[in-house]
Structure formats: C-alpha cells, structure tokens
Amino acid sequence: MTTTKPLRADARRNRDALLAKARELFAEGCFDLRFDDFARLAGVGTGTLYRHFPNRAALAEAVYREELAGLCERGRTLRTTLPAAEALATFLRGFVAHLHGHQGLARTLANLMSAQPDTLADGGRELEQVITELLAAGVDEGTVRDDVSAGAVLMVLQGVSTACGQPGSRADADGAVTLVLDGLRR
Amino acid sequence: MTTTKPLRADARRNRDALLAKARELFAEGCFDLRFDDFARLAGVGTGTLYRHFPNRAALAEAVYREELAGLCERGRTLRTTLPAAEALATFLRGFVAHLHGHQGLARTLANLMSAQPDTLADGGRELEQVITELLAAGVDEGTVRDDVSAGAVLMVLQGVSTACGQPGSRADADGAVTLVLDGLRR
C-alpha cells in the first residue's frame, strides 16, 4: 500500500513547490485555475505536475490530507475527554465551522465523497472511521441510537460541504447538524 | 415572467425531439454523453441544440421539470390529507425512494441545488417552497420544531442526491432521512 518509495531530491523539491503553490492559491480562493497554471506558477513543467498529481482531485487531496487528518485526530481526542454524545456534537459542529472557514477543504471533501467508494481516498475513509467510532461510543454509553450508521451522517456532511460556498449556507448547515444530533439521540 | 412565446412549428418539433431523446438516454443511464451527441442522436444540428438548451444543465432541468413538479404536487396533496408531521415524513421518504429509482433526477437535482441560489432554477425553488410549507404546517400543529428552516432539510437532500449513485447508499439515505425526521420533532 503505502510503500514509501524514496523520491529523488529534485523530484521532492518540485512536488513540494507544487503543493506549496496550490495551498497558497487555495487559501486565496482560487480554485478554478487551469490545472496547467499550477505548474507554471510553481515554476515546473506541465509534465512534472501530471507525474506527481494525475488530476486536480489528487492535488487537492494531497493539499488537504493533513488538514483533514488533523480534524479526525481531534475527533478521536474528543472521544477520550468527553461523554460520547457531547464529543460527537462538538466534533460535528467544529467540523462544519471549519468547513465554512476553509472553502478549499469543503470542495475537496465534497469531491472525495461523491467519488465511487472504491475510489474513496484515505481522507474520506478516515472521516467515516472517526464518525463510526464516535457513534459506537455513544451507543455503548446508551445516549445514541444504534440503528443508523456513519454513512448517513457522512451523507449529511456531503450536503453541507457541497453547499458550503453559497451565501446564506452557514445557518442552514448548523440547522442540518442540529437535526442530525437531535435525531441521533436515543 | 412565463411569457409563453409562440414557437414556430419546426422549432417545437426539434425541441421535443431533443427532450424525447434525452429522456430516453437518461432512462438508460447515459448521463455523460457528449453534449453534441444529444443533437446528432436526436437528428438535429449542434446549433439547434444550443439554441434550445444553452447547456447540459438546462437540458436536464427541462427533462425533469415535470417529474419534479409532480413530486412537489404530491407533497402539497399530502399536506391536505395527513397530519403535517406524517405528511412531511411520507413526502421525504417517498422523495428519497423516488430518487433512488431515478438516477437522472438525482443528478439533476444535485446540480440544481449546488448552483448559486440566484441561479437556482424553478425546480429547486419549488421544492424548497413545498418543504417550507410542510414545516410551517407542522409548526402550527405543534409537532415540528420552529428553529430550523427548509434550507437545512434541502441540504440533507442535496447530500442524498449526490450520493445516490453509489452502491450501498439506499440504506444510508433512509438513515439520513430518519435522523432529519426525528430531529425535527418538537
């Protein structure tokens, strides 16, 4: 799987330059840039870009992998420091708030999740895993119903991610999370 | 608004041919066909296609306008024949079931809803309107909370629509609706 193949020095430098430039551009809100231009702006050739990241989604995923991993990690921490139901609530609310502050992540996530499951990248899987754990802890605790799976929650998050860029979506996103949380109570 | 401009006979014939062919192809599951090919298959020129439907979304919307209108109509009927909470439940469950039997509608809806609100076509607006009415009736009745708007429910439906094509999504979609319905109870 994750066979860490040793990358040649210049190759790694280029890869990092691409990631750095992509991160910078995403932060500025430039998402719909020509894929080629990432290469030009990062100072590498088109071929190099395509060798490292076969498509736009792969680049976005690489950029946001760490950020998403951090959020998941936070979810796991919450589970060990709060009652499960509260941990779940805090995690989901925080997650949605974070999405609204990071459109790039929201877009990337929406894409990751709408892809076919067999394509579903590590990021998506990890998120599902964390939610599954939080739900299971809640079930053990007796505060969360046991007849709804993480997939259902993920589906709502997908809706939230997709709608994230729209003007008045923040309030509705919070509303959706409220519904899910109240609906999850046993 | 709906200034019904009289279309010339041949123009109407071409438009209908395009719609018929699109409907047929969507029913077969061909969504990612080249846009030009719709024209060729319907026996008209590319220019004609573009005059009638400026882009893929416009064609899809036209194909599914009636179907969506029917569903909305059904929602309004339910509201007059059932207690509001039940009407809402029946409507949402039926809606999701219908989506899973009609991928084309699901895709179209996902696209309609992810567009910017000012672009949000009649179909999307009408759906939001129906849900608003159902919620309001439930609030009047005292069975539905009053602090969550239709937008939140729509956001969940967006997630469901987007995920609709995936293998195991039916169960999760039902789960998501269950969460919403239970979460909506006062």
Add this chain to the structure above:
DNA sequence: CCTAGAATCGGAAACCGTCTCCACTTCGAC
C-alpha cells in the same frame, strides 16, 4: 572527481468536448 545510466524534467503538440458563427433553409402571414 568522473562516468554511466537511471530518474526526472519540461513544454510542444495532440486530443477532445464545448460553443459560436453565419450562409442557407423553412415557415407562415399576407
């Protein structure tokens, strides 16, 4: 330090779907 050969680069050019444009055709009112 030098060399060979493997890994990587870069960007020109092929590719492919989208969309426009306009010379030509068809319609239908008179």
Add this chain to the structure above:
DNA sequence: GTCGAAGTGGAGACGGTTTCCGATTCTAGG
C-alpha cells in the same frame, strides 16, 4: 406566390487536459 423573419446545421475556433519524448539532472560506483 412572395418576402421577411425565424430557425437550422455543421464546420471550425476555442481552450483546458493529457501525452510523449528528447534534453537535463541526479546519484551510485569507481
């Protein structure tokens, strides 16, 4: 039947994506 308006159709421009391969750069071995 005539004429202007409405509509047609498809060639080709356009622009983003992706490939391909000769040139370049790296690194291990001597």
